[in-house]
Every structure is written in structure tokens, then in C-alpha cells.
Amino acid sequence: MSVFLAVLWKDLLAEWRSRERVVAMLLFSLLVVLVFHFSLPEGATRRQAEQAPGLLWVAYLFAALLGLNRAFALELENDALSGLALAPADRGFVFLGKAAANFVIFFGVEVAIAAVFGLVFDLDLAPAAAGLAGLLALGTLGICTVGTLFAAVAVRTRFREVMLPLLILPLLIPVLAASVRATTSLLAGGGLPWDALQLLLVTDGIYLVVSFLGFEYVLDE
Amino acid sequence: MSGPALSARGLEKRFGRSPALRGIDLEVAEGAALALLGPNGAGKSTLLRLAAGLARPSGGSLQVAGLRAGLPGARARVGLVAHATFLYPELTARENLIFAGRLHGLADPAARADALLEEEGLAAVAGRPARGFSRGMAQRLAIARGLVHDPALLLLDEPFAGLDPRAAGRLAERLAGLRRAGRTLVLVTHDPGLALRLADAAVVLARGRIACELRGPELSEAALARASALAADAAA
Numbered sequence: 181m182s183v184f185l186a187v188l189w190k191d192l193l194a195e196w197r198s199r200e201r202v203v204a205m206l207l208f209s210l211l212v213v214l215v216f217h218f219s220l221p222e223g224a225t226r227r228q229a230e231q232a233p234g235l236l237w238v239a240y241l242f243a244a245l246l247g248l249n250r251a252f253a254l255e256l257e258n259d260a261l262s263g264l265a266l267a268p269a270d271r272g273f274v275f276l277g278k279a280a281a282n283f284v285i286f287f288g289v290e291v292a293i294a295a296v297f298g299l300v301f302d303l304d305l306a307p308a309a310a311g312l313a314g315l316l317a318l319g320t321l322g323i324c325t326v327g328t329l330f331a332a333v334a335v336r337t338r339f340r341e342v343m344l345p346l347l348i349l350p351l352l353i354p355v356l357a358a359s360v361r362a363t364t365s366l367l368a369g370g371g372l373p374w375d376a377l378q379l380l381l382v383t384d385g386i387y388l389v390v391s392f393l394g395f396e397y398v399l400d401e
Numbered sequence: 402m403s404g405p406a407l408s409a410r411g412l413e414k415r416f417g418r419s420p421a422l423r424g425i426d427l428e429v430a431e432g433a434a435l436a437l438l439g440p441n442g443a444g445k446s447t448l449l450r451l452a453a454g455l456a457r458p459s460g461g462s463l464q465v466a467g468l469r470a471g472l473p474g475a476r477a478r479v480g481l482v483a484h485a486t487f488l489y490p491e492l493t494a495r496e497n498l499i500f501a502g503r504l505h506g507l508a509d510p511a512a513r514a515d516a517l518l519e520e521e522g523l524a525a526v527a528g529r530p531a532r533g534f535s536r537g538m539a540q541r542l543a544i545a546r547g548l549v550h551d552p553a554l555l556l557l558d559e560p561f562a563g564l565d566p567r568a569a570g571r572l573a574e575r576l577a578g579l580r581r582a583g584r585t586l587v588l589v590t591h592d593p594g595l596a597l598r599l600a601d602a603a604v605v606l607a608r609g610r611i612a613c614e615l616r617g618p619e620l621s622e623a624a625l626a627r628a629s630a631l632a633a634d635a636a637a
Contacts, residue, residue, distance in 0.1 A: 263487030266455070
């Protein structure tokens with residue numbers, strides 16, 4: 181547990197000092213939202229409303245890829261990743277700390293993006309805010325678990341910026357599909373569909389367990 | 402605790418098809434100090450990283466105090482000072498040590514960090530981010546990081562690199578003190594004089610094999626220099 185808390189504290193402190201990932205993710209996703217807005221035909225308000233959940237989650241996914249690509253950059257300098265691997269505990273707790281830090285950072289960025297998205301696409305997200313926050317948490321958990329594992333795999337490869345999307349995008353399809361479906365239903369005033377929530381919960385659970393167990397081998401040279 | 406501090410039997414390590422270590426048999430008793438010498442690429446750093454649990458052997462066995470190297474219990478007994486410092490540039494010197502202490506589950510990592518900063522002569526820069534540190538300061542902080550959990554076995558990979566004479570002298574004294582306190586040291590160095598001063602045994606590696614082992618009266622600067630030269634010739 182101390183390893184989990186130590187890694188979480190260290191990652192959040194380092195991000196607070198540099199603000200490197202938060203700023204990059206915010207600016208990038210803001211641009212993505214604006215590109216989506218201007219690429220849609222004028223006056224297509226109804227269609228925009230229908231497409232909004234999909235666009236929102238695609239923006240999240242792009243931002244997450246950017247953030248995940250930088251998640252282990254901190255560990256590359258001075259071979260700090262080896263320093264983490266020296267901790268006398270199950271290395272799964274290092275994974276949990278990194279994933280939790282990613283979760284906190286990504287969730288904060290996503291809330292900010294949702295607010296901008298609502299303004300740009302003229303959507304009133306306030307009535308669905310609580311449900312949307314819960315959904316964001318579940319979707320972000322899925323992205324952060326498998327994303328953190330494969331970010332650690334990709335960071336030691338030569339083409340890590342290319343490798344990471346190739347590795348994780350196929351695995352994130354269930355998370356994306358369930359999140360978009362649930363968000364669409366939520367914004368249409370229909371509540372959260374149980375089948376989409378089930379898919380998210382099961383996917384999150386599997387990814388969490390597999391990533392926790394698999395991280396031991398990722399940290400080995 | 403059971404068995405020697407470090408024990409290798411038929412230890413092999415391959416990177417792809419390239420062998421880095423071939424059939425290493427080695428034993429380091431508790432409280433002993435072993436110097437590892439040999440030309441670049443001989444496998445010295447690989448042996449240290451295997452002992453620290455950063456990589457798995459391809460064959461044979463490697464144990465730390467009777468535990469398989471790499472198990473959490475074995476990692477708890479080992480401190481590693483490697484070529485890289487393992488430091489986070491965004492964190493201050495004190496925060497880096499507190500973080501390392503927390504990784505090792507220390508009850509009061511802040512107090513330990515303060516004590517180590519004092520011992521390494523870094524107390525005045527404790528609040529400065531490690532990014533601005535000179536090579537020598539970073540190396541001293543890396544040494545403090547390696548000692549944060551007071552390990553029974555300290556693995557040092559050319560720890561004197563980048564240190565000025567004063568800091569090097571202080572480190573030599575520090576290592577001698579650790580030996581007096583019963584700690585086991587395994588030290589990689591290219592300097593036979595240093596090996597002679599700090600170690601009671603020396604192993605010269607060449608192309609992943611033990612080329613020569615010197616202990617007790619056999620251990621002299623001339624013998625070490627001769628063995629190192631032979632190993633370098635074998636590696637060429």
C-alpha cells in the first residue's frame with residue numbers, strides 16, 4: 181500500500197510542478213473539439229446533439245493517448261523506472277499508483293473538456309452532470325488501467341508514440357462503445373442503460389486485474 | 402537470514418542471442434566486500450542488475466541471503482547505486498529521498514531523508530529540485546537514495562564516477578564505515594587501487610565469464626592490474 185501511495189504522490193507532485201501533461205491534454209482536446217465543431221455543417225444542431233457523445237469520447241481518447249504517451253516519460257530520465265522496480269513489494273502496486281495518478285489527471289481534464297464541449301455544441305450538461313461524472317469515472321478507469329500497462333510496455337520501444345495507439349486502441353473499443361452508448365442515453369434524458377454499464381464494469385474489472393498482474397513482467401528488463 | 406549475502410550458481414544471462422553472463426559461480430559472504438573488474442561489456446553491470454532483481458537470469462540460480470534474487474524479500478535487502486541516478490528532476494533532493502523511503506515502507510522517511518542529506522553534505526540544497534544538480538551532487542544524492550533503507554547488501558556500479566576528490570574521499574570513508582557496520586558490498590570499478598582499498602576479494606570478468614578470482618594474499622594491485630589486462634586482451 182505504501183508503494184501505491186508513494187507513486188501516486190510522486191506522480192501528482194511532479195505533474196503539479198511541471199503541468200506538462202495537463203496543459204498539453206487540455207490544449208489538444210480543446211483543438212479537437214473546435215475541429216469537430218467547424219467540420220460539421222452549419223445548422224445541423226439536431227445531428228450535432230446525436231453525434232455529441234461520440235465526439236466527446238473521441239476527444240477524451242485522443243487526449244488520453246497524449247497523456248499516456250507522457251506518463252512514463254518521467255521514469256525514462258535517469259532510468260527512474262528501474263528505481264521503481266527496486267521497491268520491495270508486488271510491482272502491481274507501482275502500476276496501481278501510476279494508474280491512479282493518470283486517473284486523477286485525466287478525470288480533471290475530462291471534466292474541463294466536457295464543460296467546453298457543452299458550450300461549443302450548445303448542450304446543457306447540468307441536468308446529467310452526476311450521471312456523466314460517474315460514467316466519466318468508469319470510462320476513464322478502463323482507459324487508465326490498460327493504458328498505463330501498455331504505456332509502460334511502449335515506453336521502452338523505439339517508436340513508442342506509434343506503438344501505444346496500436347496496442348491500446350483495439351482494447352479500448354468496448355470501453356468506448358459502452359461509454360458512448362451510455363452517454364447518448366444519458367444526454368437524451370433516458371438514464372444510464374444497464375447493459376452498457378455492465379460492459380464497462382466487466383471490462384474495467386478485467387483490465388484492472390490483468391494489468392495489475394502483468395505489470396510485474398513489464399518492469400523486468 | 403540464511404546463506405551467503407550473494408550466491409550465484411551457473412548463472413547465465415542472454416539478451417536475445419547475445420550471452421552477457423556465462424556460467425558464473427560466485428559467493429559473497431555476509432559482511433564481505435567484493436570488487437568486480439573487467440573491460441566494458443564483460444557483464445559486471447548485468448550481474449549487479451540481476452542481483453538487484455531488475456532482470457531475470459536466463460539460466461542457473463542467483464540468491465540474496467538465501468532468497469531468489471528479484472523476490473520482494475530479496476529486493477528489500479539490496480541497495481543499488483547504478484550508472485543512472487534513479488532521481489526525478491522535478492522533485493527536490495529531500496522529496497526524492499522521501500519517495501525512495503516510502504517505496505521501501507520506512508516508518509519515518511522524512512527523518513531518514515534529512516539524516517542522509519546531512520551525511521552526504523547536501524542539507525543546504527535539500528529543497529532544490531534535482532534538475533539543477535551537478536553530476537557530483539546528483540551522484541551523492543543517488544548514493545543516499547541507495548542507502549535510504551539501510552540495505553544489508555549494497556551494489557555499487559562505479560560509484561566514484563563524477564565525484565570530486567573530496568566527495569570521493571567521503572564516499573570511500575562511508576563505504577569503509579558500512580563495512581565496519583557489517584554491510585556487504587559488491588563494487589564495480591575499473592580502478593585496481595580502489596578495489597584493493599575497499600574490497601577483500603576481487604573477481605575479474607571477461608566476456609561474461611570469470612577470468613580470475615583473487616582473495617586474501619593473492620589480492621594485490623599488481624595482480625589485479627595483470628588480471629585486468631589479461632581480461633581486456635581476452636575481450637578484444
